[in-house]
Amino acid sequence: MLYSKKEKLDLYLNEFMQLEKKLNSNLSNTLTLNFNKHRGHIVFAGLIHGNETGSLPAIIKCINKLLQKELSFGGKVSFLLGNIEAAKKDLRYVESDLNRSFGESYKGKLTLERKRAVELMPLLKSADVFIDFHQTIMPSLKPFYIFEMNHDSYHWARAVGGASTLVTRKKGAPFSQAGMCSDEYVRSLQKIGITLELGEQGFSDSAETLAFSVLKRALKCIDKVFSSGISIEKLSRKNNDFEFLTISHREPFDSPKKCLNAGFSNFHKLTKNMIVGADERQNPLESPKDGYILFPKYPKRNSTGEASMPLPGEIFVIAEPTLEHPLNWLKA
Ligand SMILES: [Zn+2]
Structure with a gap:
């Protein structure tokens, strides 16, 4: 059943x-x-x-x-x-x-x-x-x-x-x-x-x-x-170490008309200047850097394309590999 x-x-x-x-x-x-x-x-x-x-x-x-x-x-x-x-x-x-x-x-x-x-x-x-x-x-x-x-x-x-x-x-x-x-x-x-x-x-x-x-x-x-x-x-130590990523950019969801192109999943690769969506005036929204997209948001929208309130804090974030092993961050 x-x-x-x-x-x-x-x-x-x-x-x-x-x-x-x-x-x-x-x-x-x-x-x-x-x-x-x-x-x-x-x-x-x-x-x-x-x-x-x-x-x-x-x-x-x-x-x-x-x-x-x-x-x-x-x-x-x-x-x-x-x-x-x-x-x-x-x-x-x-x-x-x-x-x-x-x-x-x-x-x-x-x-x-x-x-x-x-x-x-x-x-x-x-x-x-x-x-x-x-x-x-x-x-x-x-x-x-x-x-x-x-x-x-x-x-x-x-x-x-x-x-x-x-x-x-x-x-x-x-x-x-x-x-x-x-x-x-x-x-x-x-x-x-x-x-x-x-x-x-x-x-x-x-x-x-x-x-x-x-x-x-x-x-x-x-x-x-x-x-x-x-x-x-x-x-x-018996297991392989992680791939370490850190969030290096948070794209603010600062306008209800701002939107992402359809189809992004977590960890899709972004490259700098790649068009990922549209801003509040419907101009192209570009990725500011290379990395992986995380937490892409596709909220419900009304007939004029405005996302329902309250808007999430960010429409997506970008994660990129850390420059060093993060254990090093803990060394004073
Ligand atoms: Zn959760």
Whole structure:
């Protein structure tokens, strides 16, 4: 039988709720399994953005396999579904972006999402390692990790594998006024926080397969680090190093008429002066440099070609290879 996207989501959410009930979870849309052989605790998140549902089938498969002892694991593992309300409405968020709502110094409104972030923060605080599954709006030529450069988080991502590209950046200002991303919040607590973009948003076999393999390998890594005392750096060096990219240009979405030519996927190659779209006066919009396009935006437009408000901050960004190994950024 073929299910619609909505029916699929309901089936998976329902199954998660049943499992949650069975395991007496005390925090809604989360569940924890503790095998008590070592003290390592890993937390996985899906649906931090509601319409990025691709990891959900793998999360449920992983829980079932752990319960049925088909997957062996000795530590503590938690799974959290970030924004169920948005997922049910097929939206990224309902009132504000959950992934900008974490942290103690949040200054925004007390939205649904901020309330959820506050609810989730104690669980994140208790994590040694946190892996957040996301998906991009448009298709992607490959999956990728994306997070601010950090020694241990980098080695964890490389050890866990699943993507050969890391889009990274130098450490920013320590105390931002805006709310934090979930992984950023965990890193601010000196723990491991990494984000993996699985590909285009929604259910797909490729997202499920990739997320499941990452779940399995991350559990193995936690076991090795916490019960055998093997360093994550040693595990990481068994895998090839990443291709490192950093975002070097952000094209502002500063006019509702500004638009991109159809058909850009994440990682399509851009060359300097290549025409990529049209500006607010419908003159050609050129790429300012060579690189790879990321996060191309194609919002709904009205009959006169104006994108619906509010406009996203940027219509696309350009990532290019880093000039040096980003570990060098960490040397003072
Ligand atoms: Zn996301």
